[in-house]
Amino acid sequence: xxxxxxxxxTKSRCNLKTAGAYNYAQDESTDVLCCSFIPQDSNDDRxxxxxxxxxxxxxxxxxxxxxxxxxxxxxxxFDRLIWDFIAVNxxxxxxxxxxxxxxxxxxxxxxxxxxxxxxxxxxxxxRHKKDHRGxxxxxxxxxxxxDGEFHTTPELLAEMGAYCLQDSRTTKGIVNATRLxxxxxxxxxxxxxDINDRGVKIDRPMALAAQTYSNDExxxxxxxxALATNGVITRHTQSARAAQWVVExxxxxxxxxxxxxxxxxxxxxxxxxxARAALIDADTLGTIELPEDVFTVITLIDEGNQSSVxxxxxxxxxxxxxxxxxxxxxxxxxxxxxxRYASRGLQMHNMPSRxxxxxxxEAWTTYDRMIKGAKIDKPVMQTLKKMLRHAxxxxxxxxxxxxxxxxxEARVLPWLSDSDGxxxxxxxxxxxxxxxxxxxxxxxxxxxxxxxxxxxxxxYEGGANAFKVFAKSYGVVMPEEDIKPxxxxxxxxxxxxxxxxxxxxxxxxxxxxNPRKTFSAGxxxxxxxxxxxxxTLLCFLPDGSTLQYPKARLExxxxxxxxxxxxxxxxxxxxxxxxxxxxxxxxxxxxxxxxGTAAALLRNLISRVDKVxxxxxxxxxxxVPEDEADDYLLMLDDAMGFVPDWAEGLPLDAKCEIAExxxx
DNA sequence: TGCGGCGGCGCC
DNA sequence: AAAGGGCGCCGCCGCA
Numbered sequence: 211x212x213x214x215x216x217x218x219x220t221k222s223r224c225n226l227k228t229a230g231a232y233n234y235a236q237d238e239s240t241d242v243l244c245c246s247f248i249p250q251d252s253n254d255d256r257x258x259x260x261x262x263x264x265x266x267x268x269x270x271x272x273x274x275x276x277x278x279x280x281x282x283x284x285x286x287x288f289d290r291l292i293w294d295f296i297a298v299n300x301x302x303x304x305x306x307x308x309x310x311x312x313x314x315x316x317x318x319x320x321x322x323x324x325x326x327x328x329x330x331x332x333x334x335x336x337r338h339k340k341d342h343r344g345x346x347x348x349x350x351x352x353x354x355x356x357d358g359e360f361h362t363t364p365e366l367l368a369e370m371g372a373y374c375l376q377d378s379r380t381t382k383g384i385v386n387a388t389r390l391x392x393x394x395x396x397x398x399x400x401x402x403x404d405i406n407d408r409g410v411k412i413d414r415p416m417a418l419a420a421q422t423y424s425n426d427e428x429x430x431x432x433x434x435x436a437l438a439t440n441g442v443i444t445r446h447t448q449s450a451r452a453a454q455w456v457v458e459x460x461x462x463x464x465x466x467x468x469x470x471x472x473x474x475x476x477x478x479x480x481x482x483x484x485a486r487a488a489l490i491d492a493d494t495l496g497t498i499e500l501p502e503d504v505f506t507v508i509t510l511i512d513e514g515n516q517s518s519v520x521x522x523x524x525x526x527x528x529x530x531x532x533x534x535x536x537x538x539x540x541x542x543x544x545x546x547x548x549x550r551y552a553s554r555g556l557q558m559h560n561m562p563s564r565x566x567x568x569x570x571x572e573a574w575t576t577y578d579r580m581i582k583g584a585k586i587d588k589p590v591m592q593t594l595k596k597m598l599r600h601a602x603x604x605x606x607x608x609x610x611x612x613x614x615x616x617x618x619e620a621r622v623l624p625w626l627s628d629s630d631g632x633x634x635x636x637x638x639x640x641x642x643x644x645x646x647x648x649x650x651x652x653x654x655x656x657x658x659x660x661x662x663x664x665x666x667x668x669x670y671e672g673g674a675n676a677f678k679v680f681a682k683s684y685g686v687v688m689p690e691e692d693i694k695p696x697x698x699x700x701x702x703x704x705x706x707x708x709x710x711x712x713x714x715x716x717x718x719x720x721x722x723x724n725p726r727k728t729f730s731a732g733x734x735x736x737x738x739x740x741x742x743x744x745x746t747l748l749c750f751l752p753d754g755s756t757l758q759y760p761k762a763r764l765e766x767x768x769x770x771x772x773x774x775x776x777x778x779x780x781x782x783x784x785x786x787x788x789x790x791x792x793x794x795x796x797x798x799x800x801x802x803x804x805x806g807t808a809a810a811l812l813r814n815l816i817s818r819v820d821k822v823x824x825x826x827x828x829x830x831x832x833x834v835p836e837d838e839a840d841d842y843l844l845m846l847d848d849a850m851g852f853v854p855d856w857a858e859g860l861p862l863d864a865k866c867e868i869a870e871x872x873x874x
Numbered sequence: 875t876g877c878g879g880c881g882g883c884g885c886c
Numbered sequence: 887a888a889a890g891g892g893c894g895c896c897g898c899c900g901c902a
Contacts, residue, residue: 349876447897449881482882515883520896545892550886557894560885595884619886672890679890712887769887779893784878793889801891805886827886827892 213250213312214278215385217378218292219243219370221352221360230528230555232409232537235291242296243351244371246378247271250282252386257378259371266302281306284327284381286313287403287538309400314385316399319543321388321743322758324778324789327380332782333760333789334743336383344373388743394755395543398813402542402551405816409535410556410823411833412525413601419580420522420594420601427590431514438506446514453481456489456504465489465498472675484682486512516591521598524556535605539824546778548805549757550827551812558824561602562595563874570873573600602824602872604833611839612873613846613866615828618811620645623669623804624706625860626752628732631706633859640861652703653696659686664700670804671711671797673697711796714803718773718794722747722764734803738762747773747794749803753810753856757802759794767793811857819849831872839868 224237234240247258258271275281283289290311297303318330347370351361391399428446435443443452453469457479460466468488470477486508493500500508528536536556544552553559567573576597579586587593604610621639624632638645650661667680674693681688688696701708713731720729721736722745728737735750747762759775777792792798808828815830816822821842824831830850834842843866850864 445897447882450898478881480881521884524895544894548892550892552893553885554894557884559893560883560895562884563886564884667890670890671888673888676890715887767888781878795887795889797889798891805892808886829886 211279212277213280213282213385214275215246215248215250215282215314215378215381216289217246217283217374217381218289218297219245219348219352219374220292223354228527230536230538231288231291233528233530235288235295236530240292240296242292242301243367244374245297246371246374247274248375248378248382249274249278250382250385252382257375259375261367261371262301267297272302272304275304275306278310280310280312282312282314282381282385284314284377286311286315287406290403308403311400311403312391312396313399313542314381316395316542317385317388317391319541319546319778320391320395320549320756320758321746322546322760322778323384323388323743323776324781325541325544325546327377327384329781330384331380333776333778334384334387336380336387343369344377347373389758398817399542401813401816402540405822405824406538406540408821408823409530409533409537410539410558411533411535411603411605412529412556413603414526414529414534415581416577416597416601417522417525417529419583420519420597421526422583423580423586423590424519424522424594428514431510435507435510438503438510443507446511449481452507452511453479456481456507459501459504460498461501462498465492465500468492468498481508481511483512483515487682513589513591516595519591519594519598521556521561522594522601525601528555545805545809547757548802548809549755550805550809551825553826558602559826561599561826561872563599565592566596566599566874570600570869570871573597573871573873599873600871604870605823607836608833609836609839610869610872611832611834611842611846611866612869613830613850613864615808615811615850616863616865618808618828618862619804620665620669621861622807622811623710623800625857626732626734626800626803626807627706627710629706629709631704632710632732635704635706636859636861649700649703653699657686659684660688660696664696668697668700668704669707670801671795707800711800713796714799715772715794715796718747718749718799719764719771722762722773747775749799749806751803751807751810753807753814753854755806755810755813757806761789761791762794765793811854811862814854815849818852819846843868 220240221243222234222237222240224234224240226234242262244259244261249256260267260271293303293306298305315325319325323330323333351366351370354360432445435446439455442455457466457469469479469481469485471480489500489508492498525536539553539556539558541552541554543549576586576593624635646661646665647658649664650656650658663680663684663686667676677693677697710732717729717731717736721738725738725740728735733752737748739746739748743760745762747759749757762773762775764771765774773794774791775794777790780790782789812825821832821834822830823833832842847864847866851862853860853862
């Protein structure tokens with residue numbers, strides 16, 4: 211295998227960040243500034259740099275490309291588009307098959323390292339100092355200047371070339387300091403590129419109308435806020451100011467206490483959604499009395515705080531002008547701890563799903579009003595929020611087929627534990643026993659909601675805090691002194707999971723103590739590889755895929771020894787000298803294994819199913835020709851119920867439906 | 875003016 | 887045995 215690392219620097223009038231890579235690459239103003247080529251082989255120190263001013267790509271580089279088995283780039287999705295849309299047509303670059311692309315950022319993510327070149331290099335200590343000049347050069351050369359023209363200074367271009375080469379050297383460094391993607395990972399990455407190319411069609415007129423409504427509403431809210439607060443608060447987003455303003459106007463200690471949340475044990479003043487709900491509820495019940503202006507302010511902030519509405523804006527900015535499709539929304543292994551997918555740009559993974567319209571007819575009624583610009587139900591922001599999913603639509607002449615796995619993680623966790631108690635739980639789930647009611651009984655209550663909160667909050671070693679967070683969102687109230695005993699009772703009734711936490715933790719510790727030997731917990735295997743990334747703890751999931759914990763080591767704290775490792779998702783602070791770390795206690799390991807295995811199931815499903823346009827962790831969305839929708843529905847139902855060889859004994863069940871619009 | 879940190883909010 | 891975990895985006899705010 212010979213890999214050629216390439217890197218484009220480009221310029222454009224199109225805003226890459228807001229328009230996305232697909233629009234950027236196809237914008238007529240987009241052009242190449244330079245491109246670097248470096249073989250990945252550490253024994254091969256050739257380097258090539260090409261500028262468009264040299265004319266067509268020289269033969270020796272064309273030969274180099276043709277002799278390479280893979281073309282690698284950091285965020286190869288971007289370089290692939292520049293290559294296909296610009297370099298092949300304008301500069302004689304040879305065509306490269308999709309299958310021959312390789313993404314080094316994806317390689318960082320499968321190694322559980324930060325995705326960006328800069329951060330991956332910092333985490334690996336291969337390059338410490340942030341390259342401010344690089345960012346400066348991008349501002350100088352890649353975007354139009356104030357006069358609307360681009361700099362063409364040869365000196366600056368030469369500096370950009372050097373910067374481009376340096377990036378490729380850094381890429382070569384991090385590629386060779388970490389594990390390459392396996393064939394399966396590479397093929398899953400390619401499947402993701404396919405989905406990104408396909409795109410998600412959005413309803414442009416509806417998204418545009420939504421923006422008009424929300425702009426008007428934001429203005430109105432701002433005016434009323436300023437009026438109610440004498441100009442102290444001028445926007446609903448001024449959270450610190452609003453919290454201060456409100457707390458100063460509360461009469462009772464009890465009311466003020468509702469405005470504190472605890473972060474790492476420290477009390478913090480907040481006027482977040484839960485604090486607002488608590489204040490309003492207590493006022494309604496009469497246990498506290500809110501001054502009228504405070505009530506007004508809280509209500510206004512509630513109405514304004516529908517951040518999801520900004521997705522309408524993203525849809526319009528990112529949709530292709532001709533096809534109305536948003537491409538490139540998914541990131542393979544974007545969640546590096548668990549290898550779940552992430553979604554960016556038009557973030558498909560956090561569309562509002564609660565308190566939506568009960569029937570699609572109600573949604574269509576609102577839709578008609580929106581398209582006409584007529585009045586829609588108040589509060590306006592809530593109405594728009596309800597409509598957001600429906601702005602995602604099938605391709606022309608097609609229908610959506612949506613499938614949703616039932617309680618996937620609640621099944622995966624007991625299955626992974628490979629225990630009698632876990633199997634009993636699976637049997638109950640399969641035979642339709644209501645596990646929430648049962649959990650309620652286990653802790654001595656008939657209240658099913660309490661049981662639900664216990665099940666959701668406790669599976670990953672969550673304590674009283676976790677319980678409270680879930681309890682609030684499900685409207686469950688439990689006296690403080692009852693919480694801890696309830697958790698203890700739940701753990702007693704689910705001792706298989708407590709055993710599994712301890713087993714995972716112990717296997718991880720033993721693995722680090724005994725390099726290259728395998729230690730099991732349930733269906734999970736751990737092994738420590740001392741020569742990978744300063745020592746990496748490998749976690750093998752049942753499908754053979756791995757979760758990685760780089761720079762793993764044993765650390766002693768007040769409770770004893772535990773494994774700690776680099777935490778990719780927390781950004782290293784500018785003045786820090788080591789990348790942030792995390793402690794791998796049993797509950798956290800269990801969470802990673804359950805999410806990771808669910809993600810493995812989804813990847814497996816995606817590799818078997820055609821016409822996928824989107825997915826949301828346990829949900830798959832296809833766009834299929836209308837007259838084939840019934841067939842695809844049956845197919846998807848089968849595909850989602852199919853249990854791969856490696857998952858024998860795991861019951862899978864899905865709800866699938868045909869829909870004219872995306873919905874919950 | 876640009877940035878990094880942080881609070882807030884949405885989802886599974 | 888203490889600990890929910892995993893994300894991305896938006897806007898504010900303080901600092902350089």
